[in-house]
Amino acid sequence: MIRVDGRSDSSSLIRVRGINKTYSRGGEKIQVLQGLNLDVDKGDFVAFMGPSGSGKTTLLNLLGGLDVPSAGSITVDGDEITHMSASKLTHWRARHVGFIFQMYNLIPVLTAFQNVELPLLLTKLSKSERRKHVETALAVVGLADRMNHYPRQLSGGQEQRVTIARAIVSDPTFLLCDEPTGDLDRKSADEIMALIDELVGKYNKTILMVTHDALVAARAHTTLHLDKGVLIEAGKSAQPVLAGGAA
Amino acid sequence: MAIPIVYNLRSVKARWTSAIVAVIGIAGTVGVFVAMLSLARGFRTTLVSSGSPDNAIVMRAGATSEMTGAVTIDTVKILQDEPGIARGADGPLLTPEVVLVAPIPLISTGTDANVQVRGVSKNVLEIRRNIKIVEGRMFKPGLAEIVVGKNANVSYSGLTVGNTIGLGSVRFKVVGIFDAGGSAFDSEIWGDAHLIGPAYNRPDNLFQSVTLRLASPDSLQQFKDAVTADPRLNLDVTLEIEYYSKQSTRLTTLITVLGGIVAGIMAIGAVFGALNTMYSAVSERGREIATMRALGFGGPSVVTSFVIEALLISFIGGLIGCIAVLPLNGLTTGAMNLQTFSHMAFAFKITPELLVKGVVFALFMGVLGGLLPAIRAASLPISSALREL
Numbered sequence: 275m276i277r278v279d280g281r282s283d284s285s286s287l288i289r290v291r292g293i294n295k296t297y298s299r300g301g302e303k304i305q306v307l308q309g310l311n312l313d314v315d316k317g318d319f320v321a322f323m324g325p326s327g328s329g330k331t332t333l334l335n336l337l338g339g340l341d342v343p344s345a346g347s348i349t350v351d352g353d354e355i356t357h358m359s360a361s362k363l364t365h366w367r368a369r370h371v372g373f374i375f376q377m378y379n380l381i382p383v384l385t386a387f388q389n390v391e392l393p394l395l396l397t398k399l400s401k402s403e404r405r406k407h408v409e410t411a412l413a414v415v416g417l418a419d420r421m422n423h424y425p426r427q428l429s430g431g432q433e434q435r436v437t438i439a440r441a442i443v444s445d446p447t448f449l450l451c452d453e454p455t456g457d458l459d460r461k462s463a464d465e466i467m468a469l470i471d472e473l474v475g476k477y478n479k480t481i482l483m484v485t486h487d488a489l490v491a492a493r494a495h496t497t498l499h500l501d502k503g504v505l506i507e508a509g510k511s512a513q514p515v516l517a518g519g520a521a
Numbered sequence: 522m523a524i525p526i527v528y529n530l531r532s533v534k535a536r537w538t539s540a541i542v543a544v545i546g547i548a549g550t551v552g553v554f555v556a557m558l559s560l561a562r563g564f565r566t567t568l569v570s571s572g573s574p575d576n577a578i579v580m581r582a583g584a585t586s587e588m589t590g591a592v593t594i595d596t597v598k599i600l601q602d603e604p605g606i607a608r609g610a611d612g613p614l615l616t617p618e619v620v621l622v623a624p625i626p627l628i629s630t631g632t633d634a635n636v637q638v639r640g641v642s643k644n645v646l647e648i649r650r651n652i653k654i655v656e657g658r659m660f661k662p663g664l665a666e667i668v669v670g671k672n673a674n675v676s677y678s679g680l681t682v683g684n685t686i687g688l689g690s691v692r693f694k695v696v697g698i699f700d701a702g703g704s705a706f707d708s709e710i711w712g713d714a715h716l717i718g719p720a721y722n723r724p725d726n727l728f729q730s731v732t733l734r735l736a737s738p739d740s741l742q743q744f745k746d747a748v749t750a751d752p753r754l755n756l757d758v759t760l761e762i763e764y765y766s767k768q769s770t771r772l773t774t775l776i777t778v779l780g781g782i783v784a785g786i787m788a789i790g791a792v793f794g795a796l797n798t799m800y801s802a803v804s805e806r807g808r809e810i811a812t813m814r815a816l817g818f819g820g821p822s823v824v825t826s827f828v829i830e831a832l833l834i835s836f837i838g839g840l841i842g843c844i845a846v847l848p849l850n851g852l853t854t855g856a857m858n859l860q861t862f863s864h865m866a867f868a869f870k871i872t873p874e875l876l877v878k879g880v881v882f883a884l885f886m887g888v889l890g891g892l893l894p895a896i897r898a899a900s901l902p903i904s905s906a907l908r909e910l
Contacts, residue, residue: 331904331908332904335903335904338815340815340904340907341903341904360820361819361820364814364817364818364819364820365817367815367817368816368817368818369817371815373815373816375812375907377808377908379808379809379811379812379815379907381528381809381812381813382535383527383528383531383532383534383535384525384527384528384531388525388527392525392813392816393816393817395523395524395525396816396817396818440816
């Protein structure tokens with residue numbers, strides 16, 4: 275169950291309470307997120323939409339521990355990440371977050387296999403165990419026969435599949451997708467979204483996705499709109515959410 | 522676990538055009554570094570190999586080299602009876618020697634070089650046993666004959682067997698060539714001390730040093746004690762090998778210091794080259810670095826990875842630098858011995874130890890050139906770097 279009113283109980287997998295994010299640019303303070311609340315349960319698939327500069331990616335970065343909020347708290351599976359040290363946050367990311375980027379962000383000098391193996395290098399798995407996990411992840415995304423290919427030898431859709439394999443290989447707590455189809459044609463985008471649907475439906479993955487594409491967003495359980503740093507549920511005005519405030 | 526090294530290996534391979542600037546800079550620096558050290562090493566080896574651990578050299582107390590020594594014939598006679606000296610068929614094995622320099626044109630340039638001329642006794646080959654006549658014969662005592670070292674034979678004009686050259690007021694005939702095993706003696710001319718000195722208007726009864734063969738390696742102290750205890754003598758006794766080792770210090774230090782300065786200045790340039798290469802690597806791969814950090818690789822892993830990459834580049838540079846100077850090994854050159862002011866031929870001596878030093882120097886430059894960019898890589902803001910194109 276996805277809520278943005280800050281009134282959910284503490285059983286949510288992801289619990290965001292009153293987060294603000296302010297940037298300074300040339301002496302001017304820009305508030306990107308304003309007292310934002312969010313609750314996401316395990317297995318939820320939520321899409322964030324909104325105009326450019328509305329704070330979608332900032333929110334994703336905060337949820338993924340890539341950035342820290344100016345105020346408020348984020349709790350994931352019982353761990354409050356907002357006050358973690360940089361080093362702890364790094365370890366936390368490795369364990370709990372799978373990233374899927376718009377531009378794939380594969381390492382060009384590594385093969386598909388080696389790219390997918392990267393997160394596992396941070397675990398205590400043996401080489402043979404890592405190989406098994408990587409082969410499974412690549413099989414899930416339908417690229418078992420491309421594991422020795424370099425990113426330049428793959429199509430955009432295939433690259434994104436490798437990125438998805440890399441994101442799921444360590445079985446993280448949740449996946450963050452930043453415009454996963456933004457760089458793909460419609461056909462490839464559909465294939466990627468079918469794969470993401472499968473991750474949610476078949477493997478019960480929790481996914482938070484930023485997109486500009488309404489068709490892509492429509493495949494999520496819930497679509498939330500960000501406007502001027504405020505989250506609102508699709509079809510609702512900003513007012514009720516603001517009224518919800520922090521719990 | 523750290524970022525896999527294959528990432529660095531392939532990144533260097535993929536960006537070789539950028540890495541090559543640093544590689545060339547480091548290779549050049551290491552080449553100069555190893556060449557200068559091998560020059561100093563060659564000079565030192567040549568001089569040190571002139572001395573034998575079985576011989577002692579006796580000079581006037583306070584003399585720093587044979588050139589400044591003075592030993593009279595009376596002193597030599599006293600020394601002959603001291604204990605600890607080996608004896609041959611003709612008596613004690615010692616050679617009172619006259620050392621001076623004569624200007625002789627170099628074959629290569631035609632310009633005069635100071636060649637060391639040594640007046641020795643007839644039994645000198647029994648004392649310096651590593652020296653062999655390889656062409657012609659030994660000079661005959663009392664005759665105006667000389668033998669020349671193999672380097673002198675090929676370096677200076679007129680020092681061929683059968684030729685006659687003027688030394689001082691006397692014309693000497695070259696009757697033989699000797700091989701002194703690559704030591705400084707190979708650059709010398711030897712003749713009878715009783716003729717060489719007078720040829721330069723020196724008294725027949727005055728020498729500059731006495732070299733003697735010890736009865737055994739333990740005899741040095743016995744001989745030294747005897748010389749010290751004898752009130753008629755005011756002499757310094759040194760093991761010959763130590764004397765030549767000291768002789769090499771001044772020029773060796775000079776070459777090393779000058780070489781160090783040149784290599785140091787080049788190293789600054791090479792480090793900047795490495796810095797440039799690594800900074801551009803970090804700049805070009807901001808998104809890759811941010812991705813790896815997002816995946817959970819920490820700052821220390823990123824620093825280590827980029828330092829390893831810098832080390833890899835510098836190692837290749839070091840290796841190329843070492844290989845490039847290898848042909849210098851054994852190449853003969855000449856320099857002025859600052860103790861005797863005579864020209865001495867010696868060979869570049871590139872040892873495995875010097876090559877290791879060269880590679881270590883390269884790695885040191887790599888660390889200097891890689892550390893700051895690596896720290897920058899680790900401190901890039903992940904969120905913005907992830908979206909770099």
